[in-house]
Amino acid sequence: MRTALLLATLLTACAAKTGASGDTIALLQRMFAEDPGSPAVLYTFARVREDVGDYPGALAWLAQLERSEFDDAIDPEDFRGSLRRPEVRAIAGRLAARARVRTASAVALTIDVPELMPEGHAYDPRRDRFLLSSGRQRKVVAVDRAGRAADLTRSGQDGLLAVLGMKVDVTRDWVWVASTHAPFMADPSPEARGHSTIHAFDLATGETRAAVPYARTPSLLNDLDLAADGTVYATDSHSGAVISVRDGELRDVLPPGSFEGPNGLALAPDGEQLYVADFRGLHRVALASGSISSLRPPTGARTLGGIDGLYFHDGALIGVQNILGRGRVWRLPLAADGTLAAAEILETGRADYRNPTTGTFADGDFYYLANPRSRSGEPLRLLRLPLSARARA
Incomplete structure (x- = not known):
């Protein structure tokens, strides 16, 4: 179960809606340094900012996600707050348009x-x-x-x-x-x-x-x-x-x-x-x-x-x-x-x-x-x- 379980491991504080710990941020930063275009890292960093109410921060990471090779739409449940912003809705729309459907x-x-x-x-x-x-x-x-x-x-x-x-x-x-x-x-x-x-x-x-x-x-x-x-x-x-x-x-x-x-x-x-x-x-x-x-x-x-x-x-x-x-x-x-x-x-x-x-x-x-x-x-x-x-x- 993604929200409560996998993210509880890597993003314990994020899943609890409190704020990512220093260890969590350090882990993500290390992964980002190793692969700056990793959709998993970019998406997760955006969720970290979303879950603490930093919607401009979420927007910045979602913009990087759009520039990566990510070929799926974002899950609206993951970005309820950020999607109130027109800029995020625009990114979400463009990602949805290029997402594969089967x-x-x-x-x-x-x-x-x-x-x-x-x-x-x-x-x-x-x-x-x-x-x-x-x-x-x-x-x-x-x-x-x-x-x-x-x-x-x-x-x-x-x-x-x-x-x-x-x-x-x-x-x-x-x-x-x-x-x-x-x-x-x-x-x-x-x-x-x-x-x-x-x-x-x-x-x-x-x-x-x-x-x-x-x-x-x-x-x-x-x-x-x-x-x-x-x-x-x-x-x-x-x-x-x-x-x-x-x-x-x-x-x-x-x-x-x-x-x-x-x-x-x-x-x-x-x-x-x-x-x-x-x-x-x-x-x-x-x-x-x-x-x-x-x-x-x-x-x-x-x-x-x-x-x-x-x-x-x-x-x-x-x-x-x-x-x-x-x-x-x-x-x-x-x-x-x-x-x-x-x-x-x-x-x-x-x-x-x-x-x-x-x-x-x-x-x-x-x-x-x-x-x-x-x-x-x-x-x-x-x-x-x-x-x-x-x-x-």
Whole structure:
């Protein structure tokens, strides 16, 4: 979830509407010095100024964004104050005019669950239902093919915090979830501030099967993936670490500082490579050695920073990018050496996008929510994105 989670990592004060810390500004300035034309950095700097009410400052950074190779429209929700200025509206109009538009998805379901604030998304094949995590209500909700929702877990069950990433363990018939303390969750307790947990719940009964606390604080366990041997991998978006859980033991796979705001991650089918998305872009990790290789964006992808959900599908990575602009879904085929061979935008420019985040696979296609950050009274819309070559053509 872009506003409250990824920016809470890199722009903690900004997300709290107070003012960016010196460390935050220093980080952005370093990134800007390394790549002055980075759309992710320019967009985020504009948001920093917007969130403290410095609208002339936001205008200046948006002007630089327009001069960069940014090819998406800005999200109006990100710049409500600045858009009252005619100069900003003019920039927004010009960006919208050159933005790419591709709307290949159809609405599969509408889901009416108020105040859910979903972030994680999974599919339960045994019962043919979708699972949504609730950041606000601290629970997991199951949704059938008719859009009917029912709680799988209780709110706050066995210490459950704001629920973020999730993954179905088909072998055990469990769902693994990452949860973290967040100011927007129901009943936030001062004692839990900065804490995160990894839970597993029985898909048949909703009972807790595992609850593994993360000793490092402050932390923000965010997204996760599952290996064939049952090992769970998760990103800590606060410290920059990647952790694993196996047989109830939690350990570092990569130490703090390895990444800057890591979010989505995807384990390669061979189980030997882990792909991690952070603020800067995509990285490949050789699990045997722990070595990290940053992947160069292919032609057609100026930046791959800020990808939230990240998945393997048919020799390619599928990524939902939402740190800048209105959001888009990428297909990134991999070369034989594990690098990125090409970049294809599957979906972008939808009028109903409200911070699309994570997704899941069912029926051979990709399902994800168009509007997790839905407006009051607006039902959630689950989109079905065809992934076959014929359907994409």
